[in-house]
Amino acid sequence: MLKELENLLLSVQKPASYVGGEPGSVMKQKDSVDLRFAFCFPDTYEIGMSHLGMKILYSLINSREDAWCERVFAPAGDMEKVMREHKIPLYALESGDPLADFDIIGFTLMYELCYTNVLNMLDLAGLPIHAKDRQSLSPLVVAGGPCACNAEPMADFIDLFMLGDGEEVMMELLDLYKEWKQKGGDKASFLEEASHIEGIYVPSLYHVSYHEDGTIRSVTAMKTAPAKVNKRNVSDLEHVFYPTDFVVPYTEIVFDRAVHEIFRGCVRGCRFCQAGFIYRPVREKSPQTISRQSRLLCENTGYDELSLCSLSSSDYSRLKELLEELLSWTEPMKINIALPSLRIDNFDKELLEKLSSVRKSGLTFAAEAGTQRLRDVINKNITEEEILRTSRSAFEGGRTAVKLYFMLGLPTETADDVRGIAELAQKVVNEFYHIPNKPKGKSVQVSVSASNFVPKPFTPFQWEPQATEEELIEKQKLLRESITTRKIQLSCHHPDISALEGVMARGDRRLGQVIEQAWKNGCHFDSWENHFSAEAWRTAFEQCGISAAFYANRRRSYDEILPWDHLNYGIRKSFLQREAEKAKQAETTPQCRVRCAGCGADTLNGGHCDARCKD
Amino acid sequence: MRDVRINFSKLGRLRFISHLDLNRAMLRTLRRTDIPIWYTEGFNPHPYAAFALPLPLGAESENDVLDIRVVGDIKNAAVMDKLNAVLPDGLTVTDCHNPIDKFSEITAADYLFFFEKDADRAMLQKVLESGTLLCEKNGKSHGRKVVKTVNLLEHLPAFSFTEREEDLLLHLTLPAGSKNNVNPILLSQALQNQYHTQPFLIRRIQLLTDHGILK
Numbered sequence: 003m004l005k006e007l008e009n010l011l012l013s014v015q016k017p018a019s020y021v022g023g024e025p026g027s028v029m030k031q032k033d034s035v036d037l038r039f040a041f042c043f044p045d046t047y048e049i050g051m052s053h054l055g056m057k058i059l060y061s062l063i064n065s066r067e068d069a070w071c072e073r074v075f076a077p078a079g080d081m082e083k084v085m086r087e088h089k090i091p092l093y094a095l096e097s098g099d100p101l102a103d104f105d106i107i108g109f110t111l112m113y114e115l116c117y118t119n120v121l122n123m124l125d126l127a128g129l130p131i132h133a134k135d136r137q138s139l140s141p142l143v144v145a146g147g148p149c150a151c152n153a154e155p156m157a158d159f160i161d162l163f164m165l166g167d168g169e170e171v172m173m174e175l176l177d178l179y180k181e182w183k184q185k186g187g188d189k190a191s192f193l194e195e196a197s198h199i200e201g202i203y204v205p206s207l208y209h210v211s212y213h214e215d216g217t218i219r220s221v222t223a224m225k226t227a228p229a230k231v232n233k234r235n236v237s238d239l240e241h242v243f244y245p246t247d248f249v250v251p252y253t254e255i256v257f258d259r260a261v262h263e264i265f266r267g268c269v270r271g272c273r274f275c276q277a278g279f280i281y282r283p284v285r286e287k288s289p290q291t292i293s294r295q296s297r298l299l300c301e302n303t304g305y306d307e308l309s310l311c312s313l314s315s316s317d318y319s320r321l322k323e324l325l326e327e328l329l330s331w332t333e334p335m336k337i338n339i340a341l342p343s344l345r346i347d348n349f350d351k352e353l354l355e356k357l358s359s360v361r362k363s364g365l366t367f368a369a370e371a372g373t374q375r376l377r378d379v380i381n382k383n384i385t386e387e388e389i390l391r392t393s394r395s396a397f398e399g400g401r402t403a404v405k406l407y408f409m410l411g412l413p414t415e416t417a418d419d420v421r422g423i424a425e426l427a428q429k430v431v432n433e434f435y436h437i438p439n440k441p442k443g444k445s446v447q448v449s450v451s452a453s454n455f456v457p458k459p460f461t462p463f464q465w466e467p468q469a470t471e472e473e474l475i476e477k478q479k480l481l482r483e484s485i486t487t488r489k490i491q492l493s494c495h496h497p498d499i500s501a502l503e504g505v506m507a508r509g510d511r512r513l514g515q516v517i518e519q520a521w522k523n524g525c526h527f528d529s530w531e532n533h534f535s536a537e538a539w540r541t542a543f544e545q546c547g548i549s550a551a552f553y554a555n556r557r558r559s560y561d562e563i564l565p566w567d568h569l570n571y572g573i574r575k576s577f578l579q580r581e582a583e584k585a586k587q588a589e590t591t592p593q594c595r596v597r598c599a600g601c602g603a604d605t606l607n608g609g610h611c612d613a614r615c616k617d
Numbered sequence: 618m619r620d621v622r623i624n625f626s627k628l629g630r631l632r633f634i635s636h637l638d639l640n641r642a643m644l645r646t647l648r649r650t651d652i653p654i655w656y657t658e659g660f661n662p663h664p665y666a667a668f669a670l671p672l673p674l675g676a677e678s679e680n681d682v683l684d685i686r687v688v689g690d691i692k693n694a695a696v697m698d699k700l701n702a703v704l705p706d707g708l709t710v711t712d713c714h715n716p717i718d719k720f721s722e723i724t725a726a727d728y729l730f731f732f733e734k735d736a737d738r739a740m741l742q743k744v745l746e747s748g749t750l751l752c753e754k755n756g757k758s759h760g761r762k763v764v765k766t767v768n769l770l771e772h773l774p775a776f777s778f779t780e781r782e783e784d785l786l787l788h789l790t791l792p793a794g795s796k797n798n799v800n801p802i803l804l805s806q807a808l809q810n811q812y813h814t815q816p817f818l819i820r821r822i823q824l825l826t827d828h829g830i831l832k
Contacts, residue, residue, distance in 0.1 A: 008630070009817060012675045012802075017633040025642070025649075025705040250645060252638040304645030306663070335648075336662050 007090055007098075014080045018253040019047035022073075022095030026249040026303065028060075029096060030070040036180050037069040040094050040104040040141075044111070044119035045529070047075040051249070052257035054311060055110055055147065059168055061245035069176055072096040072104075073249070076119045076527070077126070085126065092126035101127035106142045106179060109160070111149035114506035115499070115529035117156055118521040120145075124159070131518065133161050133206060139182060139189045144175070150203070151233070151280050152459040152566040155506050157205035158514035161189075162196055164203075165569060166233030166280075166606075167266070169242050171201040197227040201234025203569060210511060210565075216552055218510065218563040232570045235606040239266060239285045244295050247302040259307035259340065262296040263287070264324065267603070268313040269594035269613045273381045273585050274370070274409065276458035277313055279578075280571050282603030283611035284594065289324035297331055308332060309340040316344050317595075319612070325357070365396045366405040371412060372422025378588040379414050381581075386426060393430045397437055403447045404430055410477045410494075411455040411469030413585065420477050423450065424484035431489045449491045452481060454500035458507050459566045460573055462581035465558040468504040470551070471497040498536040502528065504554040510565035513553070515546045574602035618655050621696050623683045624712040627672065628820075631707035636671040642705070643683060650699040655686040669720045669824055669831060670793055673802045676728075678821040682831060684716055717832040725825040726793035728801050730816035732785040737814060738778055741787065744812060745776050752807040769804050772797065787816070793824065 011017040032038065041060055043050030050056065056073070063071035072094035077085060085092070091100040101107055107127075109120050124131045124143070133143065145153065146164035153163050164171050175196065182192045197204040207227035211219040223229045236242050244263075251258065267284035268277065296308055308328070312318060325339070332339055339357055367389050371377045374386065393404050408423050427450050434446035454474050457463045469477070474497035485492055506513065520542035527533035543550050558564065560579055567575075577600060584591060591599050594613035604611040627639065634642070647654050647664045656662040669682035687696065693713040700710045732741075744750060748770050756765040772792050779786040791799040801819050809815035824831040 005817075011633055017674070018635070018638060021630040021633050023630050023706055025646070025703075250642075252634045252642055254638075254641075302649065304648035306645075306648065336656060 006088065010084050010088060010090075014084060015078065016047070016253055019075070019251075020077065020081060020095075022098070024249050024251050026247050027073075027096055028064045028070070030064075032070065032097060032099070035068055035070045036183070037066075037106070037176055038104045039063050039069060039071040039176070040074050040101050040107045041071055042074040042101075042107060042109045042120075042123055044076055044109055044116040044123060045527070046078055047251075048253065048255040050075045051251050051255040053110065053112065054261050054263065055168065057245055057248050057261070058243070059108075059172060060249070061247065062169060062172065062243045063176070065243065066173075066176070068180065070096075072099075074101065074107075074123070076123055079527075079533075082122075082126065091128045092123055102129060102141060105140045105183065106144060106176075109143070109145040109147075111145050111147040111153060111156070113529060114149055114155075114503050115534075117506060117517050118526045118528055120156065121159060121518065121521045122526045131159055133159055136161070137189065139179075139187065139192055142179065142189070142192075148277065148280060151276075151569060151571060152508065153203075154205070154511045154565045155509040155513035155517060157511040158518075160205070162193060162202055162204045164234065165201050165231060166571070167201075167236040168234070169236050171199060171234040174199050175202065194225050194227065197231075200232055203231040205511070208568065218565060221563065221568045223568075230568055230570050232606055233280070233572065235283075235572070236266075237285065237607050237610065239263075239287045240291055246295065246298045248299065248305075250303050250305070257309070258305075259309050260296060260299045260303055260305040261309045261311050262292055262299065263311045264292055264315070264318050265312050265612070267611075267613070269317050270314055270383070271381055271581070271591055271593060271599060271601075272370070273379070273462040273581055274412065274455060274458075276461050279460050279573050279601070279603075281313065282572065282601060283607050284613040285607070285610075286319060286612045289320050289327045292324060293327040293331075296328070300332075300335065300337055306336060307338045307340055309342065311342070315341050317593075319595075365393070365401060365403070366407065367392075368407040369426065370407065370409050371415075371419060372408060372424070372426055373419045375588050376412060376415060376419045376422070378590050379585050380412055381585070381590050383590060383593070386429070389426070390429060390433050394433050394437060397434050397440060397446070400441055402434070402441055402444045403449070405449045405451065406430070408450065408452045409455040410452050410481070411474050411500075413455075413463060413466045414588075415469075415477075417480060420480050421484045423452065423481055424486075424490070427485070427490045428487065431487060446489055447491065448489060449493070450485075451493050452478065453495045454497055456500055456504045456507055459564070460571050460578070462578045462585055464508065464564065464578065465560065465562075465582060467557045468501070468554045470555050471501050474500065496531060496534070499528070499531070499534050501550065501554055502534075502536075502539055505550045508565070509553050512548060516542050516548050519545050570606075572601075572603035572606040574600075577601045618686060618688050620684045620686050620716050621693055622714050622716040623685060623696070623700070623710055624714075625681055625683065625708060625710045627678045627681055627708055629677065629707045631705075632675055632677040635674045636668070639672075640666065640668065642708075646700060646704055646708075647685065649703045652696055652699050653687055653689040653691055655688045667720070670723055670726065672821060673800050675802050676819040676821055680711065680823045681821070682720075682824060684720075714832075718826050720831075721795060722826040723794035723824050723831060724792065724796070724827055725790050727822040727825065728789045728791060729820045729822055730787040730789060730801070730805070731818040731820070732787060732814065732816050734782075734784055736785050737812075738780070738785060740812060741808075741814065742778070744808070745770065745774065745789075748773055750804065750807050750811070752803050752810075754803065769799050769807060772799075774799075788822075790825070 060071050063069050074094050093100050121131045143161050145160045150163040150165050193204045196202050207224050209222045213219045265286040267282045370382045427448050430448050457466045478494045520539050523538040525538050598614050644664050654664040665686040667684045672678050697710045697713040750769045754765050754767050775790040777788045
């Protein structure tokens with residue numbers, strides 16, 4: 003590492019996040035590998051290091067003898083200032099080498115508001131931000147993650163996107179790159195060849211034309227690129243690569259624990275939830291494999307907490323068997339099992355006791371909407387009775403705090419629905435005072451968190467207008483006024499941040515210039531409330547002559563060509579349309595295990611879906 | 618159940634790891650071995666580990682001291698080997714033995730300050746002999762946060778210089794421990810602020826009691 007950098011590090015916050023060298027980080031000789039991959043997370047170290055996808059791909063790439071994967075994070079403001087002042091280019095943590103030395107630079111796009119950070123990181127690395135200005139094969143700039151399902155706003159900057167599960171397509175991409183590098187092939191021919199790999203989308207090979215009203219006329223594939231790009235699907239989760247070691251950070255990060263993914267996909271079909279659709283179909287891993295792999299992981303990392311990760315833990319079909327398997331070694335090893343998003347209503351009480359024997363976690367309900375009608379619209383099947391019953395048993399068990407999550411601005415939402423949020427929270431408070439043996443000398447605390455609904459691609463609400471900033475401010479005001487007790491604590495999200503997220507989520511490639519302009523206006527870390535500048539973004543939209551409302555607040559018709567229509571995530575448009583119509587009637591769709599709703603996701607998985615085969 | 622005293626070094630980029638981070642890293646390191654560690658018996662059982670004296674962020678250490686508690690039969694040499702097998706780069710166990718002194722007996726620590734070759738040795742000597750180097754420090758008075766001015770050279774430190782081909786070494790003994798502690802990083806910053814000279818590296822060499830090196 004540069005001596006100059008070391009001397010500067012003591013002047014910044016959390017210097018440990020800029021030096022690498024953590025247990026589990028992989029060192030190789032750069033001359034003995036054919037490929038160098040810089041895995042970039044466009045946010046700070048403590049957020050990026052918590053990301054499971056990065057841990058998987060880091061270990062996977064490093065399992066190849068011919069490749070070395072290193073980590074790169076966005077430096078915080080103070081560090082960026084120091085780097086720019088002293089002309090230190092953005093470097094990878096393992097080798098300390100600048101990004102420009104790498105073959106492939108890979109970004110993971112976890113949320114839309116990280117886009118300016120991607121530009122800023124490329125710039126800090128001294129690289130041109132536009133894909134067309136990077137003419138040689140290296141460094142190739144690639145991206146993946148959930149936002150790749152509509153990454154059109156980033157099309158000007160990224161050479162290729164990886165859609166869907168990364169484990170297989172990443173290896174095929176590396177093989178192809180190695181071949182091109184060895185034969186001295188050029189970037190254009192590489193990109194065309196790469197577009198033939200299932201799951202790879204090369205935006206420069208698609209021409210988009212527009213109608214006069216601004217909507218899309220057509221998207222045309224050029225050269226030999228496929229007309230429709232399928233997302234990549236890993237069908238056998240049982241045998242797919244899973245890391246036996248993590249990089250264990252020195253500094254505290256957001257999720258500092260061992261994590262194991264127990265299944266992919268979700269059976270619930272909540273209509274607002276993008277993850278619930280784009281990760282389909284449901285594919286489960288066996289309890290034995292999970293147990294064996296996570297034990298190895300705990301032994302290698304020394305973590306004292308194991309988190310089971312999925313979109314909805316209690317929908318894992320063999321949960322009881324899995325927990326018994328895990329508890330047989332986690333108890334003697336004094337490891338705590340964290341089971342996020344667990345529905346505890348019909349769960350084995352004894353097992354639950356054992357789970358919390360080491361540490362008690364909080365009680366959280368994602369009710370999402372304040373009335374049963376609206377919960378039916380969004381297909382969130384949790385009832386008021388369930389919430390109250392579970393709260394009561396939690397209070398009886400000595401807990402005094404409950405968290406409730408809601409969304410404002412959902413389709414068909416009325417003032418009654420907003421007031422319903424306050425009423426539901428009040429009922430939870432009342433529940434506490436109704437129990438005879440309530441904890442003595444303690445008050446109850448109900449935290450209500452109200453975020454703003456953002457319509458996302460590949461959901462039944464993809465055609466819906468997003469509530470405007472003014473509407474959301476009104477709704478927040480109404481909600482705040484409806485709460486009459488201090489026992490309920492309300493926290494709301496900033497409407498202007500949600501508005502921008504909505505624009506980017508359903509945007510097209512004309513937004514590239516706005517992102518660039520906003521970045522030039524000083525925008526980065528847009529998902530951080532203290533960094534976000536609504537003014538700088540507004541100016542950027544004006545400078546580019548682009549209307550944000552066109553993307554966010556307009557109702558799209560079913561026959562409009564959407565910017566992501568040439569990407570196939572398996573979910574049929576006709577299914578989404580059917581769900582959208584049912585939503586308007588407040589009609590629910592049963593979860594996949596009760597009855598298959600025919601979403602079409604199994605078509606990319608050889609006709610298999612674990613939600614259908616089981617039970 | 619018995620305590621094992623571990624002497625270890627923390628060198629290179631590990632100096633950017635804070636004391637709390639080091640504590641966590643050491644507990645996890647213990648969990649990566651099969652050393653029969655004793656767990657605390659509270660609500661959050663964790664291995665027992667006590668550090669002799671926190672090392673300030675930014676300084677490296679040649680010889681730091683940590684006590685852990687083990688149960689069952691294990692030789693000190695085995696503890697050392699098992700730890701060294703899994704410790705990350707920059708952390709190395711140099712010795713394991715039965716504790717003799719108490720950590721509360723620590724009164725001083727030896728440091729090496731590495732200066733660039735062209736540093737003004739005469740000036741440094743004058744400052745150290747003057748007995749005065751003031752610095753502002755965040756402290757607490759009656760539960761309130763206050764900024765205090767302290768004299769880092771109140772107790773005249775023993776020091777000596779070694780001129781080497783590549784740099785200038787200042788060997789310095791500063792008060793340390795619970796009664797009187799001088800933070801070498803503060804001293805280095807005060808030198809920079811007032812005399813525009815700063816060591817590029819600070820290394821703690823050993824911890825001292827009134828009767829010699831901490832055993």
